[in-house]
Amino acid sequence: MSKKIIYLDHNATAPVRAGIKEAVLPYLNSAFGNPSSIHALGREAKRDLERAREQVAGFIGAPLTNVFFTSGGTESNNLAILGAARFAKKKGKGNHLITTAVEHDAVLTTCKYLEQNEDFELTVLPVDQYGMITVDQVVEALKDNTILVSVMMANNEIGTFLPIKEIGTILREKDILFHTDAVQAMNTYDVNVSQLPVDLLSLSGHKIGALKGIGALYVRSQVRLHPLQHGGEQEMTLRSGTENLIGAVSLGKACELTAQDKKEKRDQLKQLRDCLWKGIQSSIEDVSVNGAPEARLINTLSVSFKGAEGEAILLALDMAGVAASSGSACASGSVESSHVLEAIGLPEDLAENTVRFSLGYSTTQEEIDHVLEILPQLISRIRLANG
Ligand SMILES: *Cc1c(COP(=O)(O)O)cnc(C)c1O
Numbered sequence: 056m057s058k059k060i061i062y063l064d065h066n067a068t069a070p071v072r073a074g075i076k077e078a079v080l081p082y083l084n085s086a087f088g089n090p091s092s093i094h095a096l097g098r099e100a101k102r103d104l105e106r107a108r109e110q111v112a113g114f115i116g117a118p119l120t121n122v123f124f125t126s127g128g129t130e131s132n133n134l135a136i137l138g139a140a141r142f143a144k145k146k147g148k149g150n151h152l153i154t155t156a157v158e159h160d161a162v163l164t165t166c167k168y169l170e171q172n173e174d175f176e177l178t179v180l181p182v183d184q185y186g187m188i189t190v191d192q193v194v195e196a197l198k199d200n201t202i203l204v205s206v207m208m209a210n211n212e213i214g215t216f217l218p219i220k221e222i223g224t225i226l227r228e229k230d231i232l233f234h235t236d237a238v239q240a241m242n243t244y245d246v247n248v249s250q251l252p253v254d255l256l257s258l259s260g261h262k263i264g265a266l267k268g269i270g271a272l273y274v275r276s277q278v279r280l281h282p283l284q285h286g287g288e289q290e291m292t293l294r295s296g297t298e299n300l301i302g303a304v305s306l307g308k309a310c311e312l313t314a315q316d317k318k319e320k321r322d323q324l325k326q327l328r329d330c331l332w333k334g335i336q337s338s339i340e341d342v343s344v345n346g347a348p349e350a351r352l353i354n355t356l357s358v359s360f361k362g363a364e365g366e367a368i369l370l371a372l373d374m375a376g377v378a379a380s381s382g383s384a385c386a387s388g389s390v391e392s393s394h395v396l397e398a399i400g401l402p403e404d405l406a407e408n409t410v411r412f413s414l415g416y417s418t419t420q421e422e423i424d425h426v427l428e429i430l431p432q433l434i435s436r437i438r439l440a441n442g
Pocket residue numbers: 066067126127128129130159161207209210211236238239259260261262268269270
């Protein structure tokens with residue numbers, strides 16, 4: 056356990072940020088109150104919960120009352136989609152949903168669930184080779200009974216940014232609800248809902264260095280949702296259950312710290328990612344990058360190493376103390392091939408040759424240099440073994 060791991064898997068989860076531990080420590084000790092209690096301990100808990108909400112709201116430019124804590128990105132996506140779709144359908148507004156082929160499973164599977172079980176219609180928009188869709192595609196897919204469109208802000212596997220602002224502008228004119236999964240964008244991209252025509256926006260704590268099991272959903276003021284959980288009516292009845300105070304505090308703090316890093320370290324992060332790609336390109340043959348060349352998350356590098364099994368590369372990297380991830384779904388370590396790589400039209404064998412490197416603010420030049428030092432030999436060894 057002596058060797059330090061070079062962690063290039065930030066899109067799966069980020070290390071808990073420095074400063075979070077200190078921020079949450081009181082809640083493991085004396086600050087254990089229930090925010091709903093009326094005594095002093097409860098009032099303190101409530102105050103701290105609301106301070107955390109302020110930090111999250113500030114981070115995305117939202118009014119305080121439009122931010123709701125959830126258990127993470129998955130729940131935020133479920134609450135947004137199930138909640139908005141069921142409410143609109145009940146009101147007789149329609150039953151047609153639109154999403155894209157590259158969404159996270161928390162969106163895609165949720166939409167498919169509604170299609171299969173609750174009498175909704177679903178259009179899944181195909182993407183181009185970069186994982187992009189056009190505004191025209193959305194417009195052409197609209198029907199009289201369309202109630203909700205869900206398009207992610209940036210893709211977790213290949214990093215491509217989708218045209219959220221343009222899509223949202225059209226949908227707002229037509230009075231159709233718009234949800235975006237912004238989980239991966241929050242770390243490096245400035246998201247401000249006061250300037251973004253979205254009705255619902257999901258974020259997740261552990262992708263920006265907060266604890267796991269906390270997230271938030273932004274809900275624009277006029278938008279109504281059916282809750283998924285019923286009970287004590289916490290979170291303005293949208294999310295019953297005693298609040299995850301320690302998680303919320305960690306998320307608030309992580310938002311503050313991430314805003315700082317975005318200002319100070321963003322350029323350096325992109326430089327490191329580009330350095331990794333240039334190094335790979337110049338030292339290894341038959342490599343290609345997946346995702347949009349420019350409109351792409353600055354920390355993300357999805358590379359296909361022709362003729363080298365991604366799983367084998369990951370194992371070899373792991374043995375060398377480098378943590379990365381395959382193009383495959385991260386779902387419980389399953390080796391199911393990636394629906395995103397399939398959607399961008401990558402041939403199956405090339406999809407299986409794909410590795411995702413995702414950097415973070417703690418990544419150093421030395422770490423990238425080290426990876427570039429070991430990678431060429433590692434790849435040629437695997438290519439030889441693969442014949
Ligand atoms: C990680 C991730 C999620 C799920 O968030 P959890 O907090 O792990 O449930 C949703 N969407 C995207 C794009 C993600 O990267």
